[in-house]
Amino acid sequence: MYESLLDTDPVKLYIKNNCDHLLSLEFSIDVFTSDKILTEYKDYYVKSSDRKNHPSTYTNKSGVYIFTCTDTGFQYVGSAICLNKRFKSHLINSVRVERGGNNPLYSAVQKLGWDRFIWKPVFITDNHMIKFLENNPGVELGYNSLYILRSFTQFEARSIEQAFLTKLRPMLNGMYKVIFPFVNWQKDNENYTDNDSVKLTVESKDRELNLTFPSKNRAAVSLGIPNTTLNRYINLQNFPVYSPILDRKIFLIDRTKPLSSDRPKFEDYKSISPISDVDLYALDKGKLFALNLDKETLYGIYDNPSHAALTLDNKSDNKYIRRYINLERPVIVGSNKDSVYFVMNPDWKNDIIRRIADRPGGRKKSSLSKSIVLVDVKNNTSLLFETVSDLIAFIGKKAVTDTGFVKKYMNPRKLYKGQYEFYYENEFKGTITGKGPRRK
Incomplete structure (x- = not known):
């Protein structure tokens, strides 16, 4: 190459x-x-x-x-x-x-x-x-x-x-052979533009970065940005998007169209109609089904959205599938960019407790629902709260769903306001002196 x-x-x-x-x-x-x-x-x-x-x-x-x-x-x-x-x-x-x-x-x-x-x-x-971009500011760099x-x-x-x-020979590595994924590169690739002829230019805020891509698909892959996100930020002159590959915020520009002062537009999933012409209750419970656009031909069956994302696209993130289950909105998947509908039996989808219980390791409490102990070192009391939200409300915090500050004082352990310590119930070794009130 x-x-x-x-x-x-x-x-x-x-x-x-x-x-x-x-x-x-x-x-x-x-x-x-x-x-x-x-x-x-x-x-x-x-x-x-x-x-x-x-x-x-x-x-x-x-x-x-x-x-x-x-x-x-x-x-x-x-x-x-x-x-x-x-x-x-x-x-x-x-x-x-x-x-x-x-x-x-x-x-x-x-x-x-x-x-x-x-x-x-x-x-x-x-x-x-x-290093190249730092040494060659303003140089146009192709895909x-x-x-x-x-x-x-x-x-x-x-x-x-x-x-x-x-x-x-480290014990926590699963294998000792490194894989080099780029060895199959071919010169013919340089003429490949997918099925999308829109040419994109990428610039940084300081204008030191200038990249060009023959298509939006190429830009998405090269920059590590999902296609949906990339399309959302094209020509927004006041809103850069983060590229994990370049590890910096960049602007995406299609020079055939004018720049815009608009904000990024996010799809309102609640406005998408429920899927029609599919008998959802006839589907086997506990499985996720992918249907072709005719809504009759079966494309594939999967254990859950994570399994589908990993199998079809080798992705760990499954939101692009999960958010459209049972909605009148096809999802593009696979190497051939197939459009499919994802559906599952509503009884199973809505049975949250059962779904959590069937996960590996059984049902687990979220961080908000864990029982937690508030230790007052000045008054020598230890109150047990059923949830973190109850504790947060008790000590006067307004955002009862914000557990982040609690965790900061738990690991490593340190005093909150010079007076309080926090312990999850199963980690507390002292004596409980009382039970904290439930928040209203």
Whole structure:
């Protein structure tokens, strides 16, 4: 893919000057003696309230990181184009029950909690997309150039990750072989424009970034932005959208149309009509059905929206399916971009208690419904509240659904207003002196 660039192309010149070591088939580096290992990096305790060494410090930085369990000493080695973005995705993925059984790291986190883990970058590599844009402000960068720079970034980080995996054999990694997803790139790809001929330009607020894409689909994939979100922000001059790939906010511009001062428009799901011409109550309970546009031909059967999203699109986020179940609104899925309706028996969809009980691990209380103890260290009392909302109302907070501040005082434990401590009932070792009132 690199050889397809013209010798005068700024991207090719950049690669020659900055990635020459990656072009060699014999590329290797002894990561354990290299001065690129930044020993001055400090450990970050994942649940620490001190953000001094937080992964956000490494925004736009690529490289290799390690999670270490403080209880067992077991480690997990990973690499990322953006260390901060990857850290956040670990936190999100770890709470999904279905991930625990297949991933040793998430299984350990679900058992011990993130407060038993330390995160630390151990090797920083160049993010060649960001570095190129910083060195070449205003240069127009096309889809293939961005892809090439991203691939070099990923190749270097993952090659060094492989060295760490081979040397350390960390217990919390499910496999010790790194996958390089870009090896099947072909030069023919540069002429591919999907079925969408709308050309998009991407700019940053400071105008230092200027990218072009032959289609909206290409822009969505390259920028890591869902198609629905991308379409919502095109030509909105006052509202940038965040790109997780570039790790910055950007403006999306279709130069064939005028800019707009409007706000992003979000679809009102409540206004969509219930699906017609389908006997929903005749469907087997507990299954999600995908129907072709004729509403008769079966496209597929799935256990739930998560199963459908993973099977059809290899996605962990299933909102794009879940929000349209039993509505007169088809969803585009699969590699062929098929339009299907998702339907399920309403009795099962509405039986929330049963659905929760049937999840792996059985029924679980949400953070709002957990019983919680309020300890008054000055008056030496311990009141038990049925829910966090009851406690919040008792201490005078107006937003009774905001549990975030409670958790901040629980992990690590510290006094709220210099007087109160919070404990979930199952974690409290003291004596309950009374029962807190229910909120009105």
